[in-house]
Amino acid sequence: MxxxxxxxxxxxxxxxxxxxxxxxxxxxxxxxxxxxxxxxxxxxxxxxxxxxxxxxxxxxxxxxxxxxxxxxxxxxxxxxxxxxxxxxxxxxxxxxxxxxxxxxxxxxxxxxxxxxxxxxxxxxxxxxxxxVSFNSLKKDFAQYLSIKYSHPLWIAKLFLETYGKRKAEAMCKANSEVPDINIRVNTMRISVDAYEKLLIKKGYKVKRSKLCKDSMIIKPCGSITGIFGYAEGLFTVQDQSSTLVGHVLNPKPGESIIDVAAAPGGKTAHMASLMKNKGTIIATDVSSARLSLLDSLRDRMKLKIIIPLAVDTRRLNLYVKRTVNKVLVDAPCSGLGTLARRPDERWRKTEKTIHVLSQLQLEMLDSVADLVKKGGDLVYSVCTVTKEETEGVVEDFLAYHPEFKLVDIKNELPAKMRTNSKYGIQILPHQFHSDGMFIAKFNKIKRTKLKK
CATH class of the missing domain: 1.10.940.10 (NusB-like)
Structure with a gap:
């Protein structure tokens, strides 16, 4: 070494x-x-x-x-x-x-x-x-974005075709910048105001999130485990757009929740906190190793209502035999909204995986649809910006499942924030200096039988 x-x-x-x-x-x-x-x-x-x-x-x-x-x-x-x-x-x-x-x-x-x-x-x-000047490359704008902002050409082309020159350049620029460290306060242990005061007293610079009332940006950071309050479970690192997912689901104390593809557990822990440790969350993931990370987070945050279950979502109905109030499907995706936070990811991704992942995402939604009670909610989220994995999946799901209707999520969003997709909200990386995230919410209006 x-x-x-x-x-x-x-x-x-x-x-x-x-x-x-x-x-x-x-x-x-x-x-x-x-x-x-x-x-x-x-x-x-x-x-x-x-x-x-x-x-x-x-x-x-x-x-x-x-x-x-x-x-x-x-x-x-x-x-x-x-x-x-x-x-x-x-x-x-x-x-x-x-x-x-x-x-x-x-x-x-x-x-x-x-x-x-x-x-x-x-x-x-x-x-x-x-x-060095990149201006001569602008004749081929995708190549210009690719070289100046260090993106594979296919990603630059996808951004350009989907969002146009202005937004595509803003997205590429944001992906090339060092991301902020976002933390979510464990409001079961301490209020946001009280923790902010303690951090400032300890010498940290703190800025409140524009997306979530329990999220903040902290500087300087250094080692995460060295931040005041880590061992005591007063906070966890979670991007503000990921924190917003929990608020859109809006879990209540005493409810029953299923969180699929839950590991490493940031959204699961947030839901447990919002539920004030009352109710039940079945947190599933196909990887037992990743669920161990959720176990560690659960213990550090002093959360008692999370039940981990290692299972492929597409086989979940073999293990869960009752309906629940709410389900979160935070599905595996291309991750094109997290390129700033995971700098090497852009070089290992391929365009072919987007179609494969969109099929998996739809299969996961199909698999949990019957587990939602009549009147219950289903939230779909992905940390990406591709139409195929976001609006395309929602369109297909609604076409196959008339027992669900789309929910207007404006009441779960910050006061000045509006939905920008007919299916929900698409957060782009440059808008809040956060991960890109798509969120849609469905309400079940007809009862269905559980599959055997």
Missing amino acids: SSTARGVALEIINKANSKGSYANLLLPKVLEKSRLSPRDKALATQLAYGTLRSQGTLDWLIMRYAKKDNKIKPKVMDILRLGAYQVYYLDRVPDSAAVNNAVELSKAHYPKRVSDFVNAVLRKVSRNKNK
């Missing part, structure tokens, strides 16, 4: 690119085992996430100065990316230091000719960084 921040960052970048490792899961484990100081851990995090997030732009810059016929080995390319990120994006790191550190990293793995190559390319990047 590397003993330097840049070495750790290179390890994360290389494993994400060459082995498909998830940076957000791998980095905390590597940092925990390292002997880096808190300051160096913060630097390693910034370098790893920043390089992965900006990788498309960095590759474009690098290849302007590398010979096109020169086949660059994957790890050498990662070293170049790490160096170029510091040169082009980080003013506080002197260019000479960034170049020299990249050269030293290459020397540790390759012969001198490789380190000479790394040195030559990065010095050219440094000399010419103030001359």
Whole structure:
């Protein structure tokens, strides 16, 4: 294991690119085992996430100065990316230091000719960084978005075709920025006002969410577990658009709830808090390992009404034999609303998966439809922005299930916020500096028999 921040960052970048490792899961484990100081851990995090997030732009810059016929080995390319990120994006790191550190990293793995190559390319990047202009790329606007904001071309095209130039650029820009740290206050343990005062007293900068009254943005952050109140269960990290899902479902004390695809449990815990720990939540997920994360969150937040169940949603009717007041289907999706928070995800996604996922989403809704009581509610949410996974799924579900009607959710939204889809709300990443999220709500108007 590397003993330097840049070495750790290179390890994360290389494993994400060459082995498909998830940076957000791998980095905390590597940092925990390292002997880096808190300051160096913060630097390693910034370098790893920043390089992965900006990788498309960095590759474009690098290849302007590398010979096109020169086949660059994957790890050498990662070293170049790490160096170029510091040169082009980080003013506080002197260019000479960034170049020299990249050269030293290459020397540790390759012969001198490789380190000479790394040195030559990065010095050219440094000399010419103030001359870089993306305006000439605007003739092909999708390519412009792809290169300037570091998105795969197919994603840039999808945003452009779906939302037009102005919104597409705003979305790409938001996805290229460092996301805020959003926390949700556990109002069963402490009021939002009281916790805000305690955080400010401890030296944190706090900003209330515009989407949810129990959500706030906190700076500086550092280690999540080091934030005041973590061990006591006073808060959990949850994006504000995800927190809004719980408010739209609007669970009440004493109700029975099913939350499918529930792990790691942020929305489940929020619902339990809104229910004041009274009632029942059956939290299902196909992964037992992921449900263990929900168990940990449940225990830390002192929540007693959550019953975990490891099962595929499409087989849920074999295990649950009674109807419930409300069901949440926060379905697996393409995650194109979370690209800022998961910087390496954009490079592993493919357009083909969107259609496959939309079919899975519809199957999940079909599977839980009979479990909703007459008069009960069903909420569908996905952290994406594609029409096929959002409005397309809702259209198909309503066509197949006339026993449900669409609910106008305006009363569950903030006062100044309006629904912007005929089926619910589509939050885009740039609007609140949050994850992109689609939410629709249905009410069951006719009773149906449970499938055997």
